[in-house]
Amino acid sequence: MNKIESFRIDHLKLESGLYVSRRDKKGDVVVTTFDLRITAPNREPVIDMPALHTIEHLCATFLRNSDQKDDIVYFGPMGCRTGCYLVMFGDLVSADVYDLVISMCDFVLGFEGEIPGASAVECGNYSEQNLAMAKYYIAKYKKDLVENKNFEYR
Numbered sequence: 414m415n416k417i418e419s420f421r422i423d424h425l426k427l428e429s430g431l432y433v434s435r436r437d438k439k440g441d442v443v444v445t446t447f448d449l450r451i452t453a454p455n456r457e458p459v460i461d462m463p464a465l466h467t468i469e470h471l472c473a474t475f476l477r478n479s480d481q482k483d484d485i486v487y488f489g490p491m492g493c494r495t496g497c498y499l500v501m502f503g504d505l506v507s508a509d510v511y512d513l514v515i516s517m518c519d520f521v522l523g524f525e526g527e528i529p530g531a532s533a534v535e536c537g538n539y540s541e542q543n544l545a546m547a548k549y550y551i552a553k554y555k556k557d558l559v560e561n562k563n564f565e566y567r
Contacts, residue, residue, distance in 0.1 A: 422566050424454040429554060430563025431507045431514055434498065443504040444486060449514065450496040450563075451554045459494035464546035466490075466538065467528055468497065468521065471547065474529040475520040481513055507564035518555040522548055 418435050427450060434448040451460060451468075460468070473488045476499070486500040501510065524544065531539045557563070 419448075425456075427454050427566065428561070428563050429453060429557035430561065431511065431558055432564065432566055433505070433507060436504060442502065445501055445503060445505040447499040447501070447505075447507065447510060447514075448491075448496060449499055449554070451550055452495045454493065454495045457495075460490075460496075460550050461543070461546060462494070463541045463543035464550055465494055465497075467542045467544055467547035468551065470528050470530050470536075470542070471521045471524055472497065472517050475517050476513075479513065479516070511558075511562075514558070515555065518551050518558075521551040522555070524548075 429452060430448075430450050432448040432450065434446040437444045437446070452458065469488070469490050476482065476485045476488050479485075481501075484501045484503060486502060488497060488499050490497050499510070499514070503509075528542050528544065530536050531542050533539050
């Protein structure tokens, strides 16, 4: 079998950033997958599950309510727990979604109250949430992104 694209990236060099992971095209439709790499793989601790779950709930809620909601296909965590994937319609580059991602980070950092979708009726693991740690990871990610603007895999 061929290696998938994400396994071709040198994870020993990968830093926190906002990367185009892949583009898929079928007919006239292009879908771009973004790698929102929150922690440096194999060098920084992975995101703990309650924080990652909260990041997923808050970011997905923000994106599905944003001005670009019709362009959003999916937002969710990576299995390795070092970041999340954002999938959007369009032939896009990281700079195209930078402002959206910064606004998403600001939403998480300013969020107070009940986590959207965090009830037994709405979520299969509703009680595993940690807003304080979600804010910690998103604050780190936003700082790294603003300071370094890592948009290209190295």
